[in-house]
Amino acid sequence: MSVQERKERERAVRERLIVATARELAEQQGWDAVTTRRLAERIEYSQPVLYSHFRGKREIIGAVALEGAVEMAAALRAATSAADGPRARVTALARAYLDFAARNPAVYDAMFQLDGGLAFAQEDTPEPLKDGFAALLESLGEVAGDGVHPALFTEVFWAALHGLATLSRAGRLPPEDAERRVELLVDRLAVL
Amino acid sequence: MSVQERKERERAVRERLIVATARELAEQQGWDAVTTRRLAERIEYSQPVLYSHFRGKREIIGAVALEGAVEMAAALRAATSAADGPRARVTALARAYLDFAARNPAVYDAMFQLDGGLAFAQEDTPEPLKDGFAALLESLGEVAGDGVHPALFTEVFWAALHGLATLSRAGRLPPEDAERRVELLVDRLAVL
DNA sequence: GACCCGATCCTAGCACCGCTAGACAATCGA
DNA sequence: TCGATTGTCTAGCGGTGCTAGGATCGGGTC
Numbered sequence: 482m483s484v485q486e487r488k489e490r491e492r493a494v495r496e497r498l499i500v501a502t503a504r505e506l507a508e509q510q511g512w513d514a515v516t517t518r519r520l521a522e523r524i525e526y527s528q529p530v531l532y533s534h535f536r537g538k539r540e541i542i543g544a545v546a547l548e549g550a551v552e553m554a555a556a557l558r559a560a561t562s563a564a565d566g567p568r569a570r571v572t573a574l575a576r577a578y579l580d581f582a583a584r585n586p587a588v589y590d591a592m593f594q595l596d597g598g599l600a601f602a603q604e605d606t607p608e609p610l611k612d613g614f615a616a617l618l619e620s621l622g623e624v625a626g627d628g629v630h631p632a633l634f635t636e637v638f639w640a641a642l643h644g645l646a647t648l649s650r651a652g653r654l655p656p657e658d659a660e661r662r663v664e665l666l667v668d669r670l671a672v673l
Numbered sequence: 674m675s676v677q678e679r680k681e682r683e684r685a686v687r688e689r690l691i692v693a694t695a696r697e698l699a700e701q702q703g704w705d706a707v708t709t710r711r712l713a714e715r716i717e718y719s720q721p722v723l724y725s726h727f728r729g730k731r732e733i734i735g736a737v738a739l740e741g742a743v744e745m746a747a748a749l750r751a752a753t754s755a756a757d758g759p760r761a762r763v764t765a766l767a768r769a770y771l772d773f774a775a776r777n778p779a780v781y782d783a784m785f786q787l788d789g790g791l792a793f794a795q796e797d798t799p800e801p802l803k804d805g806f807a808a809l810l811e812s813l814g815e816v817a818g819d820g821v822h823p824a825l826f827t828e829v830f831w832a833a834l835h836g837l838a839t840l841s842r843a844g845r846l847p848p849e850d851a852e853r854r855v856e857l858l859v860d861r862l863a864v865l
Numbered sequence: 866g867a868c869c870c871g872a873t874c875c876t877a878g879c880a881c882c883g884c885t886a887g888a889c890a891a892t893c894g895a
Numbered sequence: 896t897c898g899a900t901t902g903t904c905t906a907g908c909g910g911t912g913c914t915a916g917g918a919t920c921g922g923g924t925c
Contacts, residue, residue, distance in 0.1 A: 488872095516910085516911065516912080517913075518910090518912090526874080527874065527875050527876080528913080529874070529875070529876095529913085529914075529915095530874070530875090532912095532913070533874090537912070538912065538913090593843070593845070594786070600844075601843070601844050601845040602844065602846060629857065633850055636840075636846055636850070637833070637837070637854050637857050637861075640836030640840050641858075642836070643836040643839070643840055644831070644835040644839075647836075647839070648828075648832050648835060652793055652794065653793040653794060654793075654794060654832065655794050655828075658825055662825065662828060665821065665829050666833075669829075670861045680902095708881080708883080710882080710883090718903080719904050719905080720883090720884080721903075724883095724884070724885080725902085725903090729883070729884075730883065730884090
């Protein structure tokens with residue numbers, strides 16, 4: 482069985498290589514530049530090899546999205562755990578979220594702008610996505626206010642962050658006031 | 674000069690036909706289905722005719738976006754003018770915004786998700802886009818609260834609405850709580 | 866050690882995309 | 896009526912995601 486195990490290991494390595502290369506290429510030149518031909522060339526295999534790992538380009542985007550969700554959840558938890566008190570935690574959370582989106586635009590797109598074929602807000606939602614929402618919920622639930630369901634509050638706060646992230650990056654909001662928008666959002670939405 | 678005028682008129686009619694057809698096709702089958710070939714076939718001209726009106730597909734998307742901006746501004750003003758008092762106005766505005774996004778997903782995408790080659794938040798931003806923001810500002814400025822710049826408040830509120838609109842439509846938020854999210858957003862963000 | 870067979874990979878090609886060069890036809894002004 | 900100009904079309908370029916089918920390589924068996 483050792484031979485088969487070795488092959489499976491090598492396959493897993495190659496699959497990670499595909500996802501990492503897709504992500505790298507997307508961050509460098511945008512998702513439009515991530516074509517199956519270029520991706521195949523970069524991993525030094527032919528195009529059809531990609532399709533032995535993924536059903537298509539969409540699934541590759543989905544794999545990058547899941548990887549990103551894990552990282553984002555970790556980044557949010559790291560930021561909030563270093564903050565004292567609800568207010569500081571929420572502010573840190575908001576900054577960390579927008580910072581992640583700004584620093585990893587391609588990954589953020591894979592998660593929330595592109596179609597990676599992933600289910601959201603459902604039972605069959607992949608675990609990393611659920612955990613990403615859970616990371617938001619942990620800090621936001623405590624400032625939802627009386628009589629407001631923590632999950633509902635988290636959805637609204639998340640939507641606001643998502644709007645700021647996407648509109649900012651698309652140049653639809655003036656960049657200079659970014660910090661003041663965050664402060665306003667936290668001050669108004671969170672019950673402290 | 675009459676001949677030339679007639680030709681110009683006919684050209685203008687055809688240009689409107691292109692934009693209207695692109696919009697229709699996008700609403701029916703999504704923007705992916707709006708290819709230059711299909712569009713040309715629908716208007717019963719050959720592909721190159723499109724390029725005598727627009728530089729490329731991007732500009733066609735931009736034209737649909739501008740058309741949408743005019744309609745959205747009108748829809749927002751109609752909704753707010755029928756409401757009494759700041760609170761009712763802001764609620765009506767939020768509902769009208771989300772309603773427009775839900776009813777015209779392809780137009781909304783052209784405006785805010787796709788690249789239509791339009792400038793935002795700059796001096797050379799096309800008038801319809803500026804006016805769309807102005808329509809938001811008219812109702813939101815009066816609930817910004819003391820010491821908060823109306824434009825900044827409008828940006829934050831708009832971002833929140835945009836986040837709700839996009840996440841809802843992508844199936845990333847449970848659809849059943851849509852109304853409660855709007856109420857929460859208005860209650861918290863607006864100073865009444 | 867030789868052979869067979871199955872897994873693995875690549876070449877080549879499909880139908881489609883956005884976009885454009887150049888041929889052709891229709892229309893206008895002289 | 897003729898030449899020039901304007902307008903439109905056919906055909907084709909290089910690219911896309913994806914796949915069928917042949918070649919090759921390696922492991923298991925005699």
